[in-house]
Amino acid sequence: MAAVLLLGGLLAGCQVAVAGTAGVSAADKATADRRAEQRAAVDAALTALGQSPAIALKSTVKGAEQQFRISRGGYAVGALPLDGRFVQVTVAAGQFYLQADADYWKAHAIDEGTQFGTSWVRTLGSELPFDPAARFAPPALAEGLRKALAGLDRMGEPVKAKLPDGTEVYQLGAAPSVLRVTTAKPNRVVSFAPAMLDSRAGAQYGAEFGVAALAGDAVKTFHTDLDNAVAGLGQPFEGLVQASAVVTNQVLDCKDFVGSCTTTVDISNSVVGTPASGEKSVVRISLSVDVSAESLGAQTCTAAGDAEPYKAIKLSCAVKFKLPNRTASYQVLSKPNATAEVRANLDVNAVKQKVAAEFAGLGG
Numbered sequence: 339m340a341a342v343l344l345l346g347g348l349l350a351g352c353q354v355a356v357a358g359t360a361g362v363s364a365a366d367k368a369t370a371d372r373r374a375e376q377r378a379a380v381d382a383a384l385t386a387l388g389q390s391p392a393i394a395l396k397s398t399v400k401g402a403e404q405q406f407r408i409s410r411g412g413y414a415v416g417a418l419p420l421d422g423r424f425v426q427v428t429v430a431a432g433q434f435y436l437q438a439d440a441d442y443w444k445a446h447a448i449d450e451g452t453q454f455g456t457s458w459v460r461t462l463g464s465e466l467p468f469d470p471a472a473r474f475a476p477p478a479l480a481e482g483l484r485k486a487l488a489g490l491d492r493m494g495e496p497v498k499a500k501l502p503d504g505t506e507v508y509q510l511g512a513a514p515s516v517l518r519v520t521t522a523k524p525n526r527v528v529s530f531a532p533a534m535l536d537s538r539a540g541a542q543y544g545a546e547f548g549v550a551a552l553a554g555d556a557v558k559t560f561h562t563d564l565d566n567a568v569a570g571l572g573q574p575f576e577g578l579v580q581a582s583a584v585v586t587n588q589v590l591d592c593k594d595f596v597g598s599c600t601t602t603v604d605i606s607n608s609v610v611g612t613p614a615s616g617e618k619s620v621v622r623i624s625l626s627v628d629v630s631a632e633s634l635g636a637q638t639c640t641a642a643g644d645a646e647p648y649k650a651i652k653l654s655c656a657v658k659f660k661l662p663n664r665t666a667s668y669q670v671l672s673k674p675n676a677t678a679e680v681r682a683n684l685d686v687n688a689v690k691q692k693v694a695a696e697f698a699g700l701g702g
Contacts, residue, residue: 373495375496376496376510379508379519379525380510380519380525382523382524383519383526383527384483385480386525386526387483387526387549387551388476388477388479388480388481389476390551390552391409391476391553391700392409392551392553392557392560392700392702393407393408393474393476393549393551393552394416394549395407395408395416396548396549397418397419399422399424404416404417404418404419407552407560407564408429408471408474409696409697410477411475412429412432412472413471413564413693413696414427414471414474415428415429415560415567418466418470420542420543421442421445423438423439423442425442426438427470428458428564428567430564430689430693431688431692433460433682434460435458436459436461436463437457437458437459438454438456438459439455440454440456454575457572458574459577460575460576460577460613461578462578466542467532467536467542467543468535468538476551483527483530486517487510487517490515496508497509499518501528505520506521507528513531516529516530516531516546517530517534528549529546529547529548529549531545531547532547533545554701557697557701557702560702561694561697565690565693568686569686572684573620573622573681574681574682575679575680575682576611576619576681576682578612578613579610579611579612579613579619580609580680581608581609581621581678581679582607582678583606583607583623583678584605584606584676585674585675586603586650588601588602588603588672588674589602590602590670590672595661597658597661599629599656599657599659599672600656601627601629601654601674602653603625603654603674603676604651605623605645605651607621607645607647607650609647609648609680611680613682618683619647619680619682619683620644620647621644621645621646621678621680622644622681623644623678624641624677624679625655626638626639626640627672627673627674627675628672628675629670629671630670630671631669631670632669634660634661637657637658637659639656640655641653641654641655
């Protein structure tokens with residue numbers, strides 16, 4: 339009887355041990371599986387984004403949609419939303435060009451001595467939340483989003499949503515830092531909030547950028563559009579440099595019986611600041627001369643030319659008075675005024691060659 343009781347005790351011990359090793363519940367395992375699926379989808383989407391030859395970022399301001407296209411190497415063209423408006427941006431050969439209206443430049447205290455107006459300006463982009471060429475190029479953007487996700491709580495139940503076109507996406511984070519990735523394979527990044535990369539960006543760049551990978555013909559179109567943008571830059575202003583001009587010598591020459599008077603002046607210039615590129619710039623000198631003669635009235639002539647920084651330039655312009663049909667002499671007064679602007683000494687063909695080299699490696 340004792341042996342039987344001992345056996346019974348052993349069996350009872352075994353029953354307690356088994357009961358103490360219960361596994362994960364079916365509900366917890368299902369949640370863990372869904373989290374794993376989300377992680378795999380996000381990883382695949384960011385990997386694909388980082389390997390893209392180029393991408394298009396789309397944004398909407400006051401009902402208007404614009405796109406900003408950027409290559410792996412940081413060559414870019416398009417419009418970015420800034421302070422509730424769009425500004426045009428071109429990035430090529432390591433140089434940043436921005437086109438905006440006069441109010442934008444005044445708001446950023448960059449256009450103190452020169453009215454840029456709607457001209458292109460070569461600048462560092464330091465007035466932007468961050469350099470889009472450095473942060474939005476596909477590899478950099480993918481890396482930046484990965485770092486941002488590392489700080490999110492991803493242990494909860496994955497959140498899914500439906501886009502207006504019916505696409506199902508994983509929605510990670512909370513406003514203003516939201517990333518959306520498709521649930522279906524091949525997984526891709528649909529949109530992201532600029533605030534994920536930098537908290538300052540949300541206020542200026544807007545709440546969200548739609549993302550589309552570019553390949554094939556779309557890359558070729560991007561190449562063509564960037565080429566055209568570079569060709570249209572002309573002689574851009576240097577955004578970080580100011581210049582002044584002084585008339586140092588003046589000669590007025592009026593022709594008898596003809597009524598034409600030519601003003602010739604020497605103009606010196608001085609420059610403050612360093613070009614954004616560190617490359618050579620030119621100083622565009624604009625001359626305006628008011629010429630007046632007693633009883634003949636007043637006229638204005640203009641001329642312009644390029645000078646090297648701190649080098650003098652000679653400019654001339656002429657007016658012609660209508661003389662009365664009688665012999666008389668007139669005292670003529672000439673008042674010249676000169677202004678200076680610093681312009682980028684841009685070699686468009688050289689930039690286009692670098693653009694071609696960039697796109698040759700992208701299939702475009």
